Amino acid sequence: MRVMILVKATADSEAGLMPSLELLQAMGQFNTDLIQAGILLSGDGLHPSARGRRVAFDGPERSVTEGPFGDTAGLLAGFWIWNVADLDEAVAWVKRCPNPMPGPSEIEIRPLFEEADFLAASTD
Template sequence: MRVMVLVKATRDSEAGFAPSPESEAMMAAMGRYNDALRDAGIFVMADGLQPSSAGKRIAFDGEARSVIDGPFDHPNELVAGFWIWEVRDMAEAVAWAKRCPNPMPGPSEIEIRPFYDFG
């Protein structure tokens, strides 16, 4: 089963990435975690996203389209990064997610969503 593992944004991630000894240690820990995911054969891909201030939203209303510039409100409802994993089941995905180093300097959340299997 394929899942997308979403790293939810925080006020810190929305402020942008600033290299520091703490961020370098966090990135090194995340690198080791990604290596473990690869070694287990579940890692498909991963990446981080720039803050929403660099993004755009396209709003649809019938035939009309409008562009909304970032930044967007409610950081905890935004995505700061993601993985795609190939796992046996949701229990395996949860077990791996619980092993993840905290992806943010403070409190954070990870959300796991399965892909549809259209066969």
């Protein structure tokens, strides 16, 4: 199963503070471990929301808002896409991850839809 691993933003990541050399090395080793295990499909860090844009949809109307986007609780600082056997395996790998931020942080695990999910829905 494919999962997206969402690294939640913090005040530090939104301020554009770069990780320490120690953290970069630890994350590099973690990514190497993921690659060697055949799990890592993709992943990257994200610039702070101040460098982003949001496009809101309301019927045919579109409006664009420039960042930053306020409360960090709903923002992302990075992501991975992994191929794992199940959510338990994803949780086990996330527990091995170095803390991605200098202080408290959070990582969310979300399964990606697969073609079979849509096929099952179309036959209901």
